[in-house]
Amino acid sequence: MYSIIDIESNGAGFRKESIIEVAIYRYDGHEIVDQFISLVNPQSEITPFVQKLTKITPKMVKTAPKFHEIAKRVIEITEGSTLVGHNIDFDYRMLRQEFKRLGYDFTINTLDTIPLAKKLIPEAESYSLGKLVKSLGIPLSEQHRAGGDARATLDLLKLLIIKDEDSEIIQQQFEDKNSNSYVNKVRNLTQDLPSERGILYFQNADGKIIFSDFVDDLSKSAKKIFTSKLKRWEILQTETEKIHYELTGNHILAKLMMKTKGLHKRETLSFGLYYKNGKYFADKISQQKEEKPIIKFRSFTQGLKAVAHLKSNENLSDAEDLLKFIDLKKRNELWLSTGRTLGEKSFLLLEKGALTGYGFYEFHTQIKSKKQINQLKIEIKTSAHDLQNDLKLGLLKGDFEIIPLPK
Numbered sequence: 001m002y003s004i005i006d007i008e009s010n011g012a013g014f015r016k017e018s019i020i021e022v023a024i025y026r027y028d029g030h031e032i033v034d035q036f037i038s039l040v041n042p043q044s045e046i047t048p049f050v051q052k053l054t055k056i057t058p059k060m061v062k063t064a065p066k067f068h069e070i071a072k073r074v075i076e077i078t079e080g081s082t083l084v085g086h087n088i089d090f091d092y093r094m095l096r097q098e099f100k101r102l103g104y105d106f107t108i109n110t111l112d113t114i115p116l117a118k119k120l121i122p123e124a125e126s127y128s129l130g131k132l133v134k135s136l137g138i139p140l141s142e143q144h145r146a147g148g149d150a151r152a153t154l155d156l157l158k159l160l161i162i163k164d165e166d167s168e169i170i171q172q173q174f175e176d177k178n179s180n181s182y183v184n185k186v187r188n189l190t191q192d193l194p195s196e197r198g199i200l201y202f203q204n205a206d207g208k209i210i211f212s213d214f215v216d217d218l219s220k221s222a223k224k225i226f227t228s229k230l231k232r233w234e235i236l237q238t239e240t241e242k243i244h245y246e247l248t249g250n251h252i253l254a255k256l257m258m259k260t261k262g263l264h265k266r267e268t269l270s271f272g273l274y275y276k277n278g279k280y281f282a283d284k285i286s287q288q289k290e291e292k293p294i295i296k297f298r299s300f301t302q303g304l305k306a307v308a309h310l311k312s313n314e315n316l317s318d319a320e321d322l323l324k325f326i327d328l329k330k331r332n333e334l335w336l337s338t339g340r341t342l343g344e345k346s347f348l349l350l351e352k353g354a355l356t357g358y359g360f361y362e363f364h365t366q367i368k369s370k371k372q373i374n375q376l377k378i379e380i381k382t383s384a385h386d387l388q389n390d391l392k393l394g395l396l397k398g399d400f401e402i403i404p405l406p407k
Contacts, residue, residue: 001081002027002111004157006150007091008054011047015194016342018042019067019094020056023146024077025154029161032154036077037147039064054144067098078108086129086153088112096192107188113156120163129153182237186226189243193219197251198340199258201244202236211236212263214254218245247340250399252348252390256358260378269296269389271303275319280307294322295396296389306396316396326392329353334367335391335400348391349377351405355384355391369406 004025009017019040026034039056041064051057074095085091088110099106117127124132129149133140138155142148198218202211202225215221222243225233248254258264272285272293282303285293297303316322328350335348339360347367349357357377367373394400 002029002084002157003078003081003108004084004150004154005078005088005091005095006085006146006153007094008056008144008146009050009094010042010044011050012044015097015196017094017097018044019098020046020050020061021054021146022070022074023150024074025150026077026081027154027157034077036070036073037150038070040070041066056145068102071099071102071104075106082109082111084111084113084153084157086113086149086156093191100192113153113160116160116164117156120160129156132156186223189240190219190222190226193222193243193245194247195219196247197249197254198245198247199254199263201246202240203242203244204239205241207242210239212258214248214251214258249338249340249346250394252387252394253337253340253346253358255387255390256355256378256380256384259380259382259384267298269298271297271300273297273303273306275322280310280319282307294319295326295392297393306393309396322396326395328388328391332405334373334403334405335394336403337400339363347373347376348400349373349405355387356380367406373406 004027006023007019008021010020012018020042021037021039023037024035025032039061041061043066046056046058046061083092089112092108092110096106114127117124117132121132121136124135126132126135129152130140130143133152133156136156136159138152138159140148140152195217197214197216199212199214200218200222201209204210213221226237228237246257248257270284270286271282272288273295274281274283274288274291274293276291282297282300284300285296295306297306310316310322316325331350331353333350335350337346337348338344339346343363344360345363345365346360347358348355349359357373357379359373359376359378361367361376367376
């Protein structure tokens, strides 16, 4: 049993998209036994590009059902089947994303017609749906609309099944349904991870955290660990049964959140910023043993960016001015920055030059009193002296809006 699907999205940023149209044909290998086609109200904007491509306008979806109103129907029509699509990763991700917003974990076996077509029709000039079906004489009405694209994908699947002399498609279905393969494990563990900064938590079968780390891209970093051939990751690859994550925002917030939870990240700062003969330069700390770096960096590239920034800032052209600018002593300030998600901001609390707390608040909220800060702040119970370098680097890069500490 197959459920052939096509989804149109509103064109928002990755992992922030919403469905604006969905079409599903349930096919038993002989005929269509059920179908569902509907516009969907995304409750958000549709980009001009998507409107031009699909001809779906905000007016058309205004009275359409919201996803939660069609969710039960989607489950019913796909139940006990293999979900098929042309680039199925996109359609499956969109479904999982929408269901996750409703607090439901939607899982199903999938089949992608793109790699199948490449194997069974190697002579094709293009494997985009429109060009491929046209070359095969398969009709495609209303291209870039869910109903037309899903029906063309269904007809393509029929042709691929005929061409599949070794019955690989049917065999793959059986293997997917009965397999606990490593490839399936990695896909299931990583498919919902966003491409954003955050803390990764790898857990074993008992739920124990066996590895945690702050990373700049949760999805990419997790997949990199699972595909690595290095021996250091072998136990983690074998024992991990679940991945949890937290969005953190900037590097300092990530370290503070880890510190609050008693977690630690080893970080090597091998490069430094130096000032000699009226010029700033970056170098390996090991090469400048007699000089103390003004600021330390994780990479030489980071150091070069800092040098370029200083060269463009007339107020910091002298090392004495820079040292005065990044001096944290006696500061009583709130450092405001972006938060973990859209619509959220964050703050760092400095009292007498020491970092004593941090917190998050809604974008439109104004912090006007010390009492308000105390209600919002997460207290740092251990020393945050190891973050001095990060704070100075944040100042240098202009990552924060700094305001005096309210009374």
